[in-house]
Amino acid sequence: MGKTYRKTLGDKGEEMAVLFLKKLGYEIIELNWRYKKLEVDIIALDQQDLVFVEVKVRSNASHVLISDLISEHQQENLARAAESYMMEKGYEGQIRFDFLFYINNKLHYMKDAFWNY
Template sequence: MNLGLFGLEGEEKAAKFLKKQGYRIIDKNFQTRFGEIDIIAENKEYIVFAEVKARSEKSIAEPKEFVDLKKQRKIIKTAEIYLSENTTEKQPRFDVVEVKKENGKTIVNHIINAFEVE
């Protein structure tokens, strides 16, 4: 499968998963000059900035390992811009949603509060 296509499929599966967990999807692929946030969602308590990492069965590393400190900083800066343009009373939270293939099945793993603002 084309990696870009699997990435898009991964984002769709992540959004579907979050909806089933009671989140409302506010935005997808929010971009600034600093970076992009794959999914912005909310529940009763939090506004969630979610990075989706999709990997095929052939990947050696776990998807979450690709969200390094540099990527976290870009996501945080982009979230700050989003929040400056869209006020909310909800607490921000940074999650990672892993989408991976295992034995031909798609597995979704939601890592809540995967990283924090320093």
């Protein structure tokens, strides 16, 4: 599987994630926000919560564990990126980390993901 295919698949997954979140009433604030080497796929507002969303897409996964998709190191990076975003924007309100997975064309959404698995 080439890099271009993975990028296209990832972009499609992020597009689907944005549509899904909008249907839930989220306001999309940022897409692919970067700080140095850190990145957040989607930053959105869900009522009063600022939500940092990680999107993962797998097309041919026969058996996938959520813990295999988001490592502890990736969670730490996401948390550091969120902290940098909040400092840059002067945000001091509630935050949340959600994960959105598309595995074999099925959506799996985890709200408050850091505390759910």
